[in-house]
Amino acid sequence: MIFKKKKITLEYTVEKCSKCGVEEKRKYSEGDVLFSQCSKCTSCDGMMMIEKIFGESLEQ
Amino acid sequence: MSLVNFTSFDFEQLFAMSDDTNPLMMLIWILPIFFFVFYGQRIQLYVTSGEIKKGIKKLDEFRNESRDELISYVNKNLKPADDPIPKIDRFIDYFTIMPVEMDPNGIVDKVQHIVRSREDYTREHVRSLSPQMSDIELSKAQTLLEIASSLQMIYKIINHMYLTAKKQNNYPLILPLQMILPFIMEQSEAMKEAISVFKKGQPVGDGIGPMIVGKMMLEREKETIAFQTTLVKSEFEGRKLFLVKAEGPGSTVGRPADGLEKIVSENKIDAIIMIDAALKMEGEDSATVARGFGAAIGGIGTEKFQIEAIATSKNIPVFSIVVKQSVKEAITLMTKEIADTADSVREQVNEMIRENTTQGHSIVIIGVGNTGGVPQ
Numbered sequence: 001m002i003f004k005k006k007k008i009t010l011e012y013t014v015e016k017c018s019k020c021g022v023e024e025k026r027k028y029s030e031g032d033v034l035f036s037q038c039s040k041c042t043s044c045d046g047m048m049m050i051e052k053i054f055g056e057s058l059e060q
Numbered sequence: 061m062s063l064v065n066f067t068s069f070d071f072e073q074l075f076a077m078s079d080d081t082n083p084l085m086m087l088i089w090i091l092p093i094f095f096f097v098f099y100g101q102r103i104q105l106y107v108t109s110g111e112i113k114k115g116i117k118k119l120d121e122f123r124n125e126s127r128d129e130l131i132s133y134v135n136k137n138l139k140p141a142d143d144p145i146p147k148i149d150r151f152i153d154y155f156t157i158m159p160v161e162m163d164p165n166g167i168v169d170k171v172q173h174i175v176r177s178r179e180d181y182t183r184e185h186v187r188s189l190s191p192q193m194s195d196i197e198l199s200k201a202q203t204l205l206e207i208a209s210s211l212q213m214i215y216k217i218i219n220h221m222y223l224t225a226k227k228q229n230n231y232p233l234i235l236p237l238q239m240i241l242p243f244i245m246e247q248s249e250a251m252k253e254a255i256s257v258f259k260k261g262q263p264v265g266d267g268i269g270p271m272i273v274g275k276m277m278l279e280r281e282k283e284t285i286a287f288q289t290t291l292v293k294s295e296f297e298g299r300k301l302f303l304v305k306a307e308g309p310g311s312t313v314g315r316p317a318d319g320l321e322k323i324v325s326e327n328k329i330d331a332i333i334m335i336d337a338a339l340k341m342e343g344e345d346s347a348t349v350a351r352g353f354g355a356a357i358g359g360i361g362t363e364k365f366q367i368e369a370i371a372t373s374k375n376i377p378v379f380s381i382v383v384k385q386s387v388k389e390a391i392t393l394m395t396k397e398i399a400d401t402a403d404s405v406r407e408q409v410n411e412m413i414r415e416n417t418t419q420g421h422s423i424v425i426i427g428v429g430n431t432g433g434v435p436q
């Protein structure tokens with residue numbers, strides 16, 4: 001169909017610090033698993049945990 | 061200036077009504093009527109079959125794609141001992157014959173037996189492709205196989221209906237096909253898109269229940285209560301909580317009913333709360349949260365039956381909390397809206413516990429759904 005726009009899904013990962021609660025959204029990278037600890041928090045000495053993995057669709 | 065003056069058409073001239081003695085004009089008018097009376101259905105058949113053909117071509121692509129994806133996944137990740145293609149082709153064509161329904165007595169057990177033996181059989185044969193694969197890889201390969209097998213089945217059935225109608229030039233036969241095709245296409249497209257999500261081990265929309273319960277389970281001692289099903293004992297404001305979900309992050313729905321049966325046989329339970337994804341109605345917003353009574357669990361119905369039977373026999377109230385979503389959202393990568401409901405649903409679960417139980421009570425909380433990509 002001519003009018004059908006192509007939809008693409010962008011994958012994101014949201015990390016949350018378990019200590020201070022700061023959230024950070026970044027592009028999903030292969031190997032990300034929900035609830036796994038991945039990096040140090042930038043604002044305190046806590047660990048960041050993957051809180052959500054989701055997709056957002058964009059129309060092109 | 062207007063090119064067409066709509067108010068003063070000369071109808072008589074347009075339809076040549078004034079000249080009703082002209083036999084040629086009469087023939088021109090009457091012939092198409094006869095033509096459409098006798099051949100109208102056939103013309104419609106051609107028009108519709110063109111559309112359906114396009115759909116079938118797409119379905120054919122879907123099934124081939126899903127088969128190729130499965131083969132490439134097996135070859136790349138599982139390092140099979142020998143060529144997996146003939147084996148995979150054989151699995152894809154496996155069929156299931158449901159038990160007769162003439163005598164419904166005991167049919168749930170029969171259906172459950174057939175479905176479970178099919179699952180067990182597939183699992184063992186996928187495992188035979190590569191004996192050293194992990195359980196997570198195994199569950200992923202099994203899900204991919206199920207998708208490929210479903211797409212194959214859909215293609216075969218639709219193609220059969222189409223070819224039969226065409227062979228017999230039977231227009232009424234093609235009507236039901238035309239009616240169901242849009243639904244079938246939507247579902248098939250969703251299944252095709254689901255492949256990459258399961259391959260990468262990402263959570264799907266249906267995984268919202270396990271995701272919420274999985275988060276409550278973090279950093280607590282886990283035990284396996286039933287096949288591919290995890291139990292965690294926890295506490296909340298003086299109540300004892302039994303948290304149940306399928307064992308992640310492999311792609312499985314587990315056997316929550318078996319787990320519940322075991323919990324109930326060993327403990328006195330005062331309430332059951334089920335968290336699940338539910339199909340939204342057309343026009344309803346995605347990711348709306350709704351509460352209600354009764355067992356919220358999809359699938360073929362055997363688990364639901366079992367849970368209801370346990371709840372009834374022990375007189376335990378069953379509360380449900382569902383996150384609405386479309387068929388597609390349920391089996392493809394979880395959308396932001398659905399993921400964002402997690403905190404609110406958890407808050408509502410707490411509310412439900414406070415409203416419906418008192419201190420000292422024991423509550424089973426089940427996170428229902430496919431737990432692919434959702435650990436605990």
Ligand SMILES: [Zn+2]
Pocket residue numbers: 017018019020021022041042043044045046
């Ligand atoms: Zn922090």
